[in-house]
Amino acid sequence: MDVEALARWYGRNARDLPWRRTTDPWAILLSEVLLQQTQVARGIEYWRRLLDRFPTVTSMAEAEVDEVMHLWQGAGYYARGRRLHALSVEVCAPGGPWGGDLPSPSTCDDVVAGFQSLPGIGPYTAAAVASIAHEVPAAVVDGNVRRVVARQTATLKPTAGDVTSLAQAWMDDAHGRNVPPSVWNQAVMELGATVCTPRAPRCSDCPVQQGCLARDHASGPTAFPAPAKRRVITERLVALVDVDAQGRPHLVQRPSEARFGGLWGPRYLDANDAAVVDECGRRTKAGDVVHLLSHRRLEVEVWAGQTEHGVDPANKAISTLDERVLHLAKGA
């Protein structure tokens, strides 16, 4: 791997992303959490919203988790929002180890370990924030890096250890050639995101095509890495939507450990639940909603009824599925 060629390429081709214009560790941490399994275009929108309301870690620690979740609404993977709030509380805890400051080289012996000890921060995010905000030479391993490693080495299913070792060897090489860790990590990810893409890699534009074993491999670059098989499970549910005279639905807050944890929505029953016959008998069917997640297909029967005390859903965090369910029930 010609690390200097890739670093030069990044200097010329880096996308102008808003978090690349700041050195504030909190803003960078927020961007990395938002970008977990989320595409950049979507991350930008939520990054601006959250940073506008919570410009510092302290400002989030002083807020209620429900306010964070309301701003998180629609972004998915809601545990991220809940854990980010927990992180802010932990960092700002009086008498705690952090005293209101995120881990940094001046306060922390091992910055990567410091970040990874916090809620919602795993190996990727810890290395990303430490390298981008503090120039710690820790290699990040995300989906882009895995793909670049698999293709450079023409390895069908590289182990996590293989990927981490090679990524760190590249980082050490780059760091030794005075390429800043912030630049190197983002250069590898940028290559994966814009050139070494999953479906249609642009090998002729690639700054590290020499030495890429997948490029001229008989099965072609897209054979690497081998696709993982995934199965989708269908789940049948019944949503019970009761509305009051003012048209406001009865909502309950989901437990934090449940799917859509911490968000509000109507009551749900498993379609096989014995209580379904009784509950649906007292309501009218409003229709069906099919909601697709990456690993689940939710088939929801929506049954509408009446209640004395609905609530105003306007200031509550509600999942995209429940937005659709409530909208359907309103028409019934």
Add this chain to the structure above:
DNA sequence: AAAACGGGGCT
């Protein structure tokens, strides 16, 4: 090592 966790965009 595998499963669970959201939602949207692209081919």
Add this chain to the structure above:
DNA sequence: AGCCCAGTTTT
């Protein structure tokens, strides 16, 4: 219709 996305946590 299938696959992917700047992953983390739990089992």
